[in-house]
Amino acid sequence: MTPVLQLLVVVAMLAVSVFGGWVLTSGVLRLAGRSSDAGTPDGGPGPGGAGDGSGGPAPDSVSDGPDGERARAALRGGTWIGVLERFAVTGLVLVGENEGVALVLAVKGLGRYPELRENPGASERFVIGTLASLLWAGIVGYAGRVLLFV
Incomplete structure (x- = not known):
């Protein structure tokens, strides 16, 4: 394989990893947020809120699920960290x-x-x-290695 073709494969695999992983990870998180054990919009673990009889969330155990606003706020910058993570993992592989x-x-x-x-x-x-993110980046990285060393 020529060096130019190798470079194209590397660039293509990195782009597929970063942007395809963005779509995949966002979709997986949306699906996880819809799961029956993902929490409720008011932050409680079930239909009645915190489960302590008050009907509201317990401050120490609030969770609106993996796709909720509290989780997004706590993990600010997560989208860009994920982009860099996929880039690094695919590159390393x-x-x-x-x-x-x-x-x-x-x-x-x-x-x-x-x-x-x-x-x-x-x-x-x-x-x-x-x-x-890691599964996607690893799969894309290994696919790229197969293409590079055929």
Whole structure:
């Protein structure tokens, strides 16, 4: 394979990873927000709110699910972090440095730890979004390696 063709494959795989993963991750998070255990719009765990008899959310356990406004607010910048994550993971897989994916995950997890500890919906959003994003980036990266080394 010529160097120009290799460069085109790398650029194409990175673009597919970043933009395709954006669409996929957003869709997975929307589906997760519709699941029966995703929380309710008032922040409580079920139809009656917080489950403490008050009908309202309990302040320490509020969660409007992984696609709710509280989770989005707690994880501000998550869309762009996901874009960079997919770019890095796909790039690492393309060059055969699979171990580097662990470093990307460690940096992401440590950077988000305070928000994740305080907000259950944010934790759900983080885990679901990260898994969807990583799976997509890994699949695209491995597909690119197959194309590069045929």
